[in-house]
Amino acid sequence: MNMDAIKAGIKEALALVEDAKQLADFWAKYFGKGGEIQKLMAGIKKVPNEEKKAYGQAVNEVKVLAQELYDAKKVEIEKKAMLARYEAETLDVTLPASGNGAGNLHPLTCIKNEIIDVFAGMGFDIFEGPEIEDDDHNFTRLNVLKDHPSRDMQDTFWLTDELLLRTHTSPGQIRVMDNQAPPIKVLVPGKVFRSDSDATHSPMFSQMEGLVVDEHITLCDLQGMLDQFVKALFSGEVKTRLRPSYFPFTEPSVEVDVSCFKCGGKGCSLCKGTGWIEVLGGGIVNNKVLENCNVDPDKYSGLAFGIGIERIAMLKYGINHMGKLFENDIEFLKQFKA
Numbered sequence: 001m002n003m004d005a006i007k008a009g010i011k012e013a014l015a016l017v018e019d020a021k022q023l024a025d026f027w028a029k030y031f032g033k034g035g036e037i038q039k040l041m042a043g044i045k046k047v048p049n050e051e052k053k054a055y056g057q058a059v060n061e062v063k064v065l066a067q068e069l070y071d072a073k074k075v076e077i078e079k080k081a082m083l084a085r086y087e088a089e090t091l092d093v094t095l096p097a098s099g100n101g102a103g104n105l106h107p108l109t110c111i112k113n114e115i116i117d118v119f120a121g122m123g124f125d126i127f128e129g130p131e132i133e134d135d136d137h138n139f140t141r142l143n144v145l146k147d148h149p150s151r152d153m154q155d156t157f158w159l160t161d162e163l164l165l166r167t168h169t170s171p172g173q174i175r176v177m178d179n180q181a182p183p184i185k186v187l188v189p190g191k192v193f194r195s196d197s198d199a200t201h202s203p204m205f206s207q208m209e210g211l212v213v214d215e216h217i218t219l220c221d222l223q224g225m226l227d228q229f230v231k232a233l234f235s236g237e238v239k240t241r242l243r244p245s246y247f248p249f250t251e252p253s254v255e256v257d258v259s260c261f262k263c264g265g266k267g268c269s270l271c272k273g274t275g276w277i278e279v280l281g282g283g284i285v286n287n288k289v290l291e292n293c294n295v296d297p298d299k300y301s302g303l304a305f306g307i308g309i310e311r312i313a314m315l316k317y318g319i320n321h322m323g324k325l326f327e328n329d330i331e332f333l334k335q336f337k338a
């Protein structure tokens with residue numbers, strides 16, 4: 001038996017081994033039951049006695065060599081498998097993290113907060129009333145009497161004969177005066193509801209009511225406060241202008257215009273060439289309303305205003321359709337970072 005040829009065969013076979021499966025096959029072929037090594041050992045029977053010792057040694061050498069080469073190959077293959085795994089599981093720590101994008105406040109929340117900031121700086125408190133109101137608070141005690149045509153100014157969602165979704169935040173005036181004696185300085189933010197829907201109207205929108213009741217409150221106080229408000233919200237350059245208007249709960253009543261913050265008053269598409277933009281309604285609290293709340297009109301007077309928050313947001317951000325503020329389109333909302 002040519003042991004050198006067998007050794008060469010083992011080397012050659014192992015040289016071809018590339019993975020764990022082939023290595024296991026090699027092991028089975030040489031060291032397995034009935035494998036090459038066992039066959040060599042069994043062959044000793046046919047060897048003449050005087051050669052048995054040398055033969056046994058030679059077979060042992062083959063066995064030792066095969067084992068050594070096998071062990072070395074095993075280490076090599078395991079190392080290769082490990083490297084392949086490292087390669088496959090590589091993590092590029094220099095890649096930018098995917099991250100959880102932080103959200104931002106809704107533009108209406110931003111405007112609401114800005115308005116509150118301005119008036120809180122003048123000493124206003126906040127009061128929030130219910131969204132479901134009764135006829136009394138929403139209309140009657142605000143001097144909007146039953147069957148009076150001014151009820152048609154607001155398209156009401158009635159729930160029952162007496163209950164409705166508040167059409168404005170003005171019932172907050174009644175609720176505050178019922179619970180607090182003058183001096184009063186309060187803001188009433190909240191959702192309001194009217195059956196109305198187009199580019200600049202939505203069945204649900206938000207208002208911010210303002211109410212001040214004290215001795216000697218006049219229209220000048222109203223204009224002074226609103227002047228500061230529009231300067232803070234739009235720009236330090238803008239001015240206000242009061243125009244006569246009508247609300248049953250204020251007398252006199254005014255519409256408040258702001259000089260166009262886009263064109264500076266020269267006339268542009270935003271102000272429709274007039275140089276002025278209507279921003280809110282207000283006035284001096286009607287004596288009848290004070291009386292309805294047991295406030296003495298001979299001693300006290302009040303001012304009130306109602307700001308449409310969506311309207312301010314649309315003007316300030318150049319939004320042309322009110323619906324955009326309620327669609328919750330993330331791409332749209334992303335643009336407004338507080």
Ligand code: PHE
Nearest residue numbers: 168170247281282304305306
């Ligand atoms: N409540 C009125 C409206 O919704 C606005 C307003 C408030 C007017 C306070 C005068 C005083 O149209």
